[in-house]
Amino acid sequence: MPLKRIGVMTTGGDAPGMNAAIRAVVRFAIYNKLEVMGVIRGWWGLINEELKLLDHRSVSGIINAGGTVLKTGRCPQFATKEGQDRAFNTIKKNAIDGLIVIGGNGSFTAAHIFGNKYNVPCIGIPASIDNDVNGIDMTIGWDTAINTALAAIDNIRDTATSMERVFVVEVMGRDSGSIALSVALAGGCEDVIIPERKLDLEAICNDIVQGNMKGKISWIIVVAEGAGSAADIAKKITEMTSLETRTVVLGHIQRGGRPTAISRDLALRLGQEAVNRLINGEKDKAVGFCCGKVTAVDFATAIQKKEIKFEEWCHLIKVLS
Ligand code: F6P
Numbered sequence: 001m002p003l004k005r006i007g008v009m010t011t012g013g014d015a016p017g018m019n020a021a022i023r024a025v026v027r028f029a030i031y032n033k034l035e036v037m038g039v040i041r042g043w044w045g046l047i048n049e050e051l052k053l054l055d056h057r058s059v060s061g062i063i064n065a066g067g068t069v070l071k072t073g074r075c076p077q078f079a080t081k082e083g084q085d086r087a088f089n090t091i092k093k094n095a096i097d098g099l100i101v102i103g104g105n106g107s108f109t110a111a112h113i114f115g116n117k118y119n120v121p122c123i124g125i126p127a128s129i130d131n132d133v134n135g136i137d138m139t140i141g142w143d144t145a146i147n148t149a150l151a152a153i154d155n156i157r158d159t160a161t162s163m164e165r166v167f168v169v170e171v172m173g174r175d176s177g178s179i180a181l182s183v184a185l186a187g188g189c190e191d192v193i194i195p196e197r198k199l200d201l202e203a204i205c206n207d208i209v210q211g212n213m214k215g216k217i218s219w220i221i222v223v224a225e226g227a228g229s230a231a232d233i234a235k236k237i238t239e240m241t242s243l244e245t246r247t248v249v250l251g252h253i254q255r256g257g258r259p260t261a262i263s264r265d266l267a268l269r270l271g272q273e274a275v276n277r278l279i280n281g282e283k284d285k286a287v288g289f290c291c292g293k294v295t296a297v298d299f300a301t302a303i304q305k306k307e308i309k310f311e312e313w314c315h316l317i318k319v320l321s
Contacts, residue, residue: 025269
């Protein structure tokens, strides 16, 4: 049966470029004579039947805005059978033939389980500052987040060099070191600490002491939040090296702001691809670019731990510092 009406929602942590993705889904679906229901607050909106019909004009003026006009959130209730049954009722009652889920790894895990259990065709659009979706090159929002973090690190370098200090800068990434690795390399930082790799603080401190003896005066060490707190690490560095340390926690600043051209371009092209895949009767997969080509990967693959060549990155960061 041809599709008549689809739903679109954003779930999990917001990411810059989600709005551009919503805009692309809505306008490309309308171009293909489909109706689009916007689901408010992600899975909460399905559970509580918070929906609104989106027309062409309803997504005007949002292409350059961070966050998500559909709102988003984490929804523990969706893990329960009662929550899922209610969500399915909303879908049936509102004659939604397919769902586009804009989010990251956790959102796709939920869509994979729900879609298969209730036979609801779901297509994912990867959007997360963590770049944690397996099988695709980049999530929407990651490029914006690393540029935001990089701008902060450039500023920190000015004061670190002038006052001859060691800075420990904490970036986001509960389970993933992707932001930390990228900004540590692009920011010319001296070291990086990530959840994927065992922390060897003694080696880091040894390098600092050796460098200091040769006249090096400042360091920036980037730590992903999932690998430890900047405060604890800085305290230990001071104890082990006797050098003065300062900490900066960039936090949710990295999640906001105007999406970069890369984040927007990705969002707009993947929005179109997601609608096309639903129209073609596909389900249970996420769209994305892989090696420069637009493609789709099964949710079962997309939700696996993304492989990052962290040893190579860490090595290069050290060699170039
Ligand atoms: O969106 C991903 C992310 O920013 C992670 O890097 C971070 O650990 C988490 O979300 C924080 O989530 P919340 O804003 O719900 O505390």
